Amino acid sequence: MREDNELGAFLKARRGRVRPEDVGLTTSGRRRVPGLRREELARLAGVSARYLTRLEQGEDHNPSAQVLSALSSALRLDADEAAHLYALAAPRPRPAGEENASDAVQRLLNTWEHVPAYVRDRRFDVLAANKTAMALSGLYTPGQNLVRGIFRDPAVRALFPDWTQVAAHTAAALRAEGDVRDPRTAELIESMLTDDEFHGMWKTYDVQPVRDEIKRFVHPVVGPLTLRRQALTIAAAPDQTIIVYQADPGTPSEDALARLL
Incomplete structure (x- = not known):
């Protein structure tokens, strides 16, 4: 083959x-x-x-x-x-989308100052973020790649108490949303296959796009948070996704998120 x-x-x-x-x-x-x-x-x-x-x-x-x-x-x-x-x-790979988030999208993220929010592309590169997202984790800083961070950054591994599940979902989401025929995506995958855990999860060929779900964090300063993740597509840039995390009202996670701010 x-x-x-x-x-x-x-x-x-x-x-x-x-x-x-x-x-x-x-x-x-x-x-x-x-x-x-x-x-x-x-x-x-x-x-x-x-x-x-x-x-x-x-x-x-x-x-x-x-x-x-x-x-x-x-x-x-x-x-x-x-x-x-x-x-x-498909006979041809999907064309590559914009590699930067627009100024309008960045202004939108900034108005959501009470919730962590960031933009990533289908290669899982972070393109833009608000201060709250970056306070939640350096993983969400523009210029970072979520796949590399989740598998290779010990601080990120400690952030997720359900790390194995998060990592498996990340590999499955990259397979679902990325295009292995895109040179930059192929380069990312090739570099990650040297990681035994990523290699094992990637070779399961699981396919699972990112959807709304509950996600748990253990922040080094404010402690445990249980946040509701929502994924929003940008109409003008369909290859980009806004990820927003919200705490349910009246929960300890809402208090923890307020302390994070």
Whole structure:
């Protein structure tokens, strides 16, 4: 398999996660590898085993929408995983977006002085932040990369009591939102693969875009905080995302956030 064949690598990884009995196949004897055999997936998707071999080995890069739909169904991909499969099969990578946040967006962040807020791109570079976000963590300082910080900065690791979950979600979000064919994103991933923990999480091929969720912090000054994260897309710059953290009213986290300010 070619090293740059992300489509084939993704198909092979997801094939290994589907148990034959989950898709109505009966098996006998010991299987050398977990999941579906290539011939089994080909039969379920209604394509030839030879064609699936070409896809997995990077000899064919342009499967039809019908084939992608059949593979998604056979592999039991969820909506995020299916979207990632279609993106990998696109003939061209998505064009790179703006590398800076606009002055208007920075002014907006500054008006939200009671909540941490920052802007990052789909490579997870921080482009802009307000003072509250930077007080929450140096990770949210413009110029920082969230992936590098989460995996390689001991202070950031201490910030998250659920670090393993946060790190796994970060790798899955980078796979979902980034484009491995973008040179700068590919450079980031290549540099991070020397980290054993990132390497292990990246090679699971999990796909999970950033969504609203509850996140826990342990700040070195104000202590524990439980904050509600919201992700907002900027209409004028769809490759950029505003991340805002809010504490629920009347909670100890609201008091801690006020002390942080």
